[in-house]
Amino acid sequence: MADKSFEYLGGNLYRFTLKTEEHTQMIDITSRIEEIIKFSGVSAGLCVVDVPHTTAGVTVNENADPDVQKDMMKELDQIVPWENGYAHVEGNSAAHVKASLMGMSQTLVIRNQSLLLGTWQAVYFMEFDGSRERTVYVKLV
Amino acid sequence: MADKSFEYLGGNLYRFTLKTEEHTQMIDITSRIEEIIKFSGVSAGLCVVDVPHTTAGVTVNENADPDVQKDMMKELDQIVPWENGYAHVEGNSAAHVKASLMGMSQTLVIRNQSLLLGTWQAVYFMEFDGSRERTVYVKLV
Amino acid sequence: MADKSFEYLGGNLYRFTLKTEEHTQMIDITSRIEEIIKFSGVSAGLCVVDVPHTTAGVTVNENADPDVQKDMMKELDQIVPWENGYAHVEGNSAAHVKASLMGMSQTLVIRNQSLLLGTWQAVYFMEFDGSRERTVYVKLV
Numbered sequence: 369m370a371d372k373s374f375e376y377l378g379g380n381l382y383r384f385t386l387k388t389e390e391h392t393q394m395i396d397i398t399s400r401i402e403e404i405i406k407f408s409g410v411s412a413g414l415c416v417v418d419v420p421h422t423t424a425g426v427t428v429n430e431n432a433d434p435d436v437q438k439d440m441m442k443e444l445d446q447i448v449p450w451e452n453g454y455a456h457v458e459g460n461s462a463a464h465v466k467a468s469l470m471g472m473s474q475t476l477v478i479r480n481q482s483l484l485l486g487t488w489q490a491v492y493f494m495e496f497d498g499s500r501e502r503t504v505y506v507k508l509v
Numbered sequence: 510m511a512d513k514s515f516e517y518l519g520g521n522l523y524r525f526t527l528k529t530e531e532h533t534q535m536i537d538i539t540s541r542i543e544e545i546i547k548f549s550g551v552s553a554g555l556c557v558v559d560v561p562h563t564t565a566g567v568t569v570n571e572n573a574d575p576d577v578q579k580d581m582m583k584e585l586d587q588i589v590p591w592e593n594g595y596a597h598v599e600g601n602s603a604a605h606v607k608a609s610l611m612g613m614s615q616t617l618v619i620r621n622q623s624l625l626l627g628t629w630q631a632v633y634f635m636e637f638d639g640s641r642e643r644t645v646y647v648k649l650v
Numbered sequence: 651m652a653d654k655s656f657e658y659l660g661g662n663l664y665r666f667t668l669k670t671e672e673h674t675q676m677i678d679i680t681s682r683i684e685e686i687i688k689f690s691g692v693s694a695g696l697c698v699v700d701v702p703h704t705t706a707g708v709t710v711n712e713n714a715d716p717d718v719q720k721d722m723m724k725e726l727d728q729i730v731p732w733e734n735g736y737a738h739v740e741g742n743s744a745a746h747v748k749a750s751l752m753g754m755s756q757t758l759v760i761r762n763q764s765l766l767l768g769t770w771q772a773v774y775f776m777e778f779d780g781s782r783e784r785t786v787y788v789k790l791v
Binding site: 518520522555557559560561562563588589593595596597598599602603605606608609610612613614616644646648650 | 756
């Protein structure tokens with residue numbers, strides 16, 4: 369890709385967007401974060417990945433077997449059923465609960481100009497009420 | 510209010526207290542954090558919101574429709590029932606589990622001397638075993 | 651102990667290992683983190699505790715009554731049953747879900763060369779698919 373896939377906002381703060389395709393979906397955003405870290409020149413520090421939404425989250429989990437992602441999303445659906453007598457008229461309260469269960473930000477460590485992740489770890493955007501155009505902020509410290 | 514609603518502890522660390530009124534309750538603490546950031550003069554960086562309790566947490570979620578808060582608390586009660594054959598004699602194990610599910614700290618981004626939050630996002634203190642006098646720490650970096 | 655129980659990796663990044671003994675287990679790692687902070691000489695700032703695994707997490711919770719830990723692990727087992735028709739052939743999808751529910755990192759505050767924790771708070775390594783040799787990273791900022 370000739371162009372950057374992100375926007376620089378100053379103060380080591382970056383933003384990128386993504387389009388989710390499913391109602392619930394895990395999207396691996398590790399390479400997009402790594403691209404930002406490379407661009408920034410930051411070699412050691414912290415990387416905060418933050419989503420400005422209330423029906424989507426961010427987590428770290430396994431990137432090897434795609435079945436893990438399917439199992440996670442299915443299990444979260446069982447833990448927080450989509451229909452459960454919710455009062456919120458928009459009807460997506462389950463998505464709000466799941467977003468808080470996963471968290472709307474993750475703090476990661478940067479080492480050698482790269483994320484310090486385990487062999488099987490990747491960073492996932494967690495869509496709980498798609499499809500939508502979504503935003504991710506990345507702050508480096 | 511003429512007086513500050515928080516205490517400065519040095520080293521960009523602040524503390525404030527709040528009184529919860531219900532057994533489980535979400536309290537929007539966004540404006541109290543913003544007041545601290547304004548006072549500090551920090552214009553860009555990180556803001557760690559930290560509760561020193563084990564039966565309360567902190568999360569980010571929707572501030573528009575109060576029904577979302579009701580649905581979240583009701584759903585968390587269904588996921589972690591108050592009575593479930595727990596061994597802990599104090600009888601509030603459900604509150605401990607819920608606190609860990611939400612997390613006892615959140616790391617937020619500061620931009621332009623304000624929290625970088627989405628349109629619908631607010632920061633909530635999550636009481637799971639009230640009513641009590643509670644403490645919140647805010648650390649700016 | 652004459653020797654340090656951790657390894658220094660440069661850039662205020664530290665690593666230690668631990669051996670879990672049970673399939674699911676909470677291990678108090680507070681003193682090991684405190685030992686690192688003392689060694690580092692950092693008196694105020696942030697401490698990010700990060701596990702590079704996808705079937706283990708890290709949380710903060712009560713250190714007084716061991717029954718709280720038993721209740722937490724039992725309740726998490728009920729919320730995310732070990733057998734539930736998962737697709738992942740390794741058979742440990744429940745551990746992946748629980749790791750994301752707890753989180754794979756926690757950001758703590760350092761004050762007076764010590765973790766800023768409440769009276770009853772301790773930092774726990776959360777094993778969800780042991781027993782295993784595990785790694786914990788501690789990054790100070």
